[in-house]
Amino acid sequence: MARLQLKNVHKRWGAYVGVDDFDLDIADQEFLVLLGPSGCGKSTTMRMIAGLEDVTEGEIWLGDRMVNKLEPKDRDISMVFQSYGLYPNLTVYENIRFPLRVRKVPKEQHHEMVMRAIEMVELKDFMDRRPAELSGGQRQRVALGRAIVRKPTVFLMDEPLSNLDAKLRVSTRAQIKNLQSKLKTTTVYVTHDQIEAMTLADRVVVMNKGRIQQVGTPTEIYDNPANTFVASFIGSPAMNLVEGRLADGVFTSEGIRVEGLRRDVTADVTLGFRAEDSVIAATGGQIAAPIYSIELLGEASMISWRLGGSLISVRAPKDFRAEIGETICASVPAEICHLFDTASGQRLA
Template sequence: MASIKLNNIVKSYGAFLGVREMTLDIKDEEFLVLLGPSGCGKTTTMRMIAGLEQPTEGEIIIGDEVVTGVDARDRDVAMVFQGYALYPNMSIYENIRFPLRMRGVPKAEQDALIRRAAQMVELGDYLDRKPGALSGGQRQRAALARAVVRQPQVFLMDEPLSNLDAKLRASMRVQIKHLQRQLRVTTVYVTHDQIEAMTLADRIVIMDKGAIQQIGTPDQIYADPANTFVAGFIGQPPMNLIAGIANSGTFAAQGINVACPLGLSGKVTLGIRPEDCSVGGDNMQGMVYGVEPTGDMTYLTVTTGAKQIEVKAARDFRSDIDVPISIGFDPARLYFFDEQGQRLRGKA
């Protein structure tokens, strides 16, 4: 197994910068997720680690070897793609076997390796079938087995669950994490799905416009966002962000009034997560816009002026729309950001 280091990596396409001066240390055996919206540079970063693209500037190290410029086939990494990339005319057994043949593994050793990999992903009874006879989840597990059988230093996974329905995605998340813990292989996983990132990662790298916005554990990213981009990207629903004015220890916006750190003044943005809002209280006065029961909780949307605020209310909360409502904010869970969107810290 191996660590991965990216030292001042830049990837440009003419005048366009796809990745901007990225420096990142990925620990041996770590499960690291690159998370961000489409076009943020996460897949480009992974492709550079794989050797499918070369950086314009900077250095990539896998283990103790500088691999910048080294062909993908010589990097000892295994990739799992969104589209499975299985050979439709081959059985699952032969699909899993294919990388062993390409690497010249002795034929006498191949069968045991194939069956071990298949058992790890619960496909031992499907080895004689072709991909077209399997479900989407089974095909993705076959792609995982083909990566596992290589016994690589690094797994690279590019949105491997995007083609699956919600139920299959949930079960595959558990299987991927369990498999990575079993094999103890350094893994880089690319996704735009924050639920995948939060449930799978040891650490998350949040990217936007080719640059790293924040690196941390899922708990750190959620509880301590560095800026409004991270705050508004993580969470379901994401953090409420409310522009207003801070003055003399009070933050005010239309229909909203809360205490804030005494040192804050001028234009700032208040952040409050939906689960840290409560029905009743004196921080916000508004009108009920929508009520969405989900069984375990109720999603409540409240308007004040042109702003909508999301609240996670009790499971049995019900209300008509267009009626007045007051909302309270947990004072220990308030976040403040400056005009550039960067986190402001201080004592109230």
């Protein structure tokens, strides 16, 4: 049983608050991703779980044990770092074997355990090489093999793909997802890359300034962001956000007018909608403004406008043709729109 609980966890250095009232229950075998910008507290949270940082306040439970005071080596947790952390003088085989030697696992068990890990990370043909003879992706797979060799209760992964190029990130991401499904080990994964979070996670924890902004499945967070921060952080491109006025069910702002919205609210609001939910219209759309930019993405074109200081994007067919500065329209139906309170940033219920 590898249920992991963080109960009102805080981390402070003097007056600086790194993590503020982090409260979360992580289920056995769950793949949980901590997502947020640099400095949001996600790596600090992971380091407290690992025992590399002391908890200022609150409790961390692994199964039926509170582990706040336990040394890292006593928590039965394996961690994969961004920097690989391999021993350059050891072969792949010996690097993966090293945790077994440190933990004094009986030597007669080593070979079977190491070979099992090597086969899982697909490095059998490279097990006699040293790290300098490997590619970045292969080195990261050695680090993964070293983490899984002793079958820990929990995996912690701190931005393990950030040193890899785009193509390697895709293939290694798929391998991590496949490994976790086979191993069925509770995993906490830290990243600032929302594509990694959306593709890997059972649940995503979006963090900002040390606090949890929203917890949910990738679909829940994408479809129903709790506030403008989550809306602006999730999605590629991020959700379009336009500040304006809502009255009598009509939202108005520079270059955009959307009817059929809530009639019970009269306030300054922020209207949100996804680029893929709106379409280019010949005439009569809710947006009418000069084109700011056109980007060909391969499968589609991205059309952007400048509206009220915001950059607004809408997907168009890949064969769409127009000139920058040409005024065109886009359809933004009321049913695809999200409303947020402009002052607080919170979603309007």
